[in-house]
Amino acid sequence: MNKQLLYAEVAYDIKKDIFNGVYDLDDYIPTEIELEKKYGVSKITIRRAVDILCQEGYLEKKSGKGTKVISNRTFNKLSKASSFTYYLENIGKTLKKEVISVEVIPNPNIIEEQKSMGEKVVKFVRLYYLDDEPYIFFTYYLPYFDGYEKLNEEDISLYNWLRDKGVLIYNIKDSFKVGELDEEGKKLLKMTKPTVLERHRQSYDNLNRLVELSIAYYNSDKQEYEIQYEV
Structure with missing residues (x-):
């Protein structure tokens, strides 16, 4: 490996080795x-790499023993912010999801960086329910891979x-802004007014290539979007 x-x-x-089971x-x-x-790198480089993974919650240093794997979740501590899903669960809300569609389409190049995904992408549309009421309308654009049909599985x-x-x-x-629903969005979220919270x-x-672009619309009349931070 390059020094x-x-x-x-x-x-x-x-x-990657943690996710792939090299380290359980x-x-x-x-x-x-x-x-x-x-x-093929210095001790300082290794220490900084390990420190990153400790901060993200994947590793923990044990005095006199070494560094232990404490999590193999795909998403762990990307920041000090608690996930919105975790917050909803903590206040007694139930969040469920339903797949609306999964299809391969020509790359729409909504943003310049999306060109790195190639000529075709997977468009994945999902609806989230909060206490059995439509709450979030999510559209994901993903790199094309064989076996994309697996995204049709609800869980x-x-x-x-x-x-x-x-x-x-x-x-x-x-990023968040005030957005406006199209007719499909209003129908899925059962809303008559078009104004919603829009999230991109x-x-x-690791090579700074775009691997997911998603656009979500929240019916914040049902539940405000809240972020909680550890300090």
Whole structure:
């Protein structure tokens, strides 16, 4: 491996090994010296990579023992913000999802970065219900892979599916604005007024390539979107 490898790339590679079962839960990863030899980088680079994974909640340093795997979830602590789903569960709400459609379409290139997905993409539409009432209308644009039909399964995890295809999310950008529903959106969310909370999410891999573009519309009259932060 290139000796100029960045610590972030080492962290990404170790994370892949965690997801792929090379290091199981409660396993100790190789020592600093072993990782230095494996990646051909300095001790400082290895320490920074391990620190990243500790901060994200995948690893934990044990004094006198080494560094232990404590999570193999695809999404862990990407930030200090608790997930909105976790917040809803904590206040006693039930969130369910329904697949509306899964299809392969020509790449619409909604944003410039989407060109990196190739000539065709998977368009995945899902409706979320809050306490059995339509709440979020989500449209995802994803890289095309064989076996995309699996996304039709109601309990499928989008990010686990991407992981199984060898795609790991390295960073995410979320933006929010006041949006306007089209007729399909109003019908799915059972709304007469068009104004909603609109959310755009862009997810990138370790090479900063776009691997997910999603657009969501929230009926915030039913439930405000709230973010809670650890301090």
